Amino acid sequence: MIKLIDEIIIELSDTGNYRMLETFIAHGTKTVADHCRDVAIMSVTITEKLNMTIDHRRLIIAALLHDYYLYDWHVKDENHNLHGFFHGKKASDNALRDYKVDREIQNAIKRHMFPLTPIPPTTKIGIVVTLADKICATKETLRISK
Secondary structure (H helix, E strand, C coil), X not given: CHHHHHHHHHHHHHHCCHHHHHHCEXXXXXXXXHHHHHHHHHHHHHHHHCCCCCCHHHHXXXXXXXXXXXXXCCCCCHHHCCHXXXXXXXXXXXXXXXXXXXXXXXXXXXXXXXXXXXXXXXXXXXXXXXXXXXXHHHHXXXXXXX
16 A cells, blocks of 8 residues: 555645645645644554545545645744644645645544644545644654554
8 A cells, every 4th residue: 555655745746736735844844744644644554454435535534635735834823823623624725726626525624633723634535644643743743653
């Protein structure tokens, strides 16, 4: 699955602004691009461990684009105040604009910050990406190695 993840990263990098994620820090010292790749790996791992039937390509795209908000949230700016509450919508809007993602992927991206966003994800892809993001963000913030 790592090969598929890396192939999709290349596709996203060739067609949109995905490479910008390499210039922003997510948590600790991880770039947003590295964090998104880790979330994609964790998402696939979760589905394999739970023996879930799921479209892995669409799951990976949602995971890779879940933080596609395209700004440095560490820089004070009124356009990204309350980042944790609102970046899912911004990432979803950007993903729709740049990659024409479908409604399920858009919804997974938009709701991945539950419970900071009040409406939880309701699809398998959304639930898995949300869980994977929480696991990866916690590891990165606490600097827990793999």
